Amino acid sequence: MARAIYPGSFDPITYGHIDIVRRAKKLFSRLYVAVVANPHKSPLFTVEERVEITQAALEEAGINGLEVISFDGLLVDCARLHNADAIVRGLRANSDFEYEFQMALTNRDLASELESVFFMTAGRYSFLSSSIVKEVCRYGGDISTFVPKSVEQALEKQFRS
Numbered sequence: 001m002a003r004a005i006y007p008g009s010f011d012p013i014t015y016g017h018i019d020i021v022r023r024a025k026k027l028f029s030r031l032y033v034a035v036v037a038n039p040h041k042s043p044l045f046t047v048e049e050r051v052e053i054t055q056a057a058l059e060e061a062g063i064n065g066l067e068v069i070s071f072d073g074l075l076v077d078c079a080r081l082h083n084a085d086a087i088v089r090g091l092r093a094n095s096d097f098e099y100e101f102q103m104a105l106t107n108r109d110l111a112s113e114l115e116s117v118f119f120m121t122a123g124r125y126s127f128l129s130s131s132i133v134k135e136v137c138r139y140g141g142d143i144s145t146f147v148p149k150s151v152e153q154a155l156e157k158q159f160r161s
């Protein structure tokens with residue numbers, strides 16, 4: 001079976017991301033969750049924190065046997081370094097399509113041997129994003145249905161400090 005890389009900002013990881021990880025794990029023999037060091041949006045957590053939070057969240061969700069890594073620079077370079085065959089991304093609503101289409105075609109241009117593979121998130125997470133989670137938490141709302149406990153604690157610590 002093929003190897004895949006699932007890249008993202010993961011600032012922080014949510015149940016939506018975890019849903020995609022579960023789906024991808026069924027199809028790929030090896031899965032890397034790759035946290036980008038410098039996302040275009042300025043992140044709340046450092047890359048080291050995002051890797052740590054992602055690892056803890058996946059462990060809490062009972063998902064083992066994958067590697068959480070970080071990367072800086074081009075995704076295709078990181079994918080090649082890890083001998084990945086595919087790039088995994090999640091799709092929520094129609095609004096994700098244009099951005100994902102542009103990224104997939106750019107990555108194909110840069111590395112034609114890599115296939116982009118998209119998983120539809122579960123309907124109940126189709127509205128969910130890291131930004132929404134951060135906003136709700138910042139203003140004291142309940143985020144327990146959006147993220148695992150360990151992520152909730154990391155967010156609360158960040159906002160209360």
Ligand code: PNS
Nearest residue numbers: 007008009010036073074075076103106
């Ligand atoms: O979770 P995000 O922020 O939607 O993830 C975006 C990500 C990290 C997948 C994308 O920004 C990325 O691949 N960045 C690395 C730089 C790169 O390779 N750019 C060219 C492809 S568009």
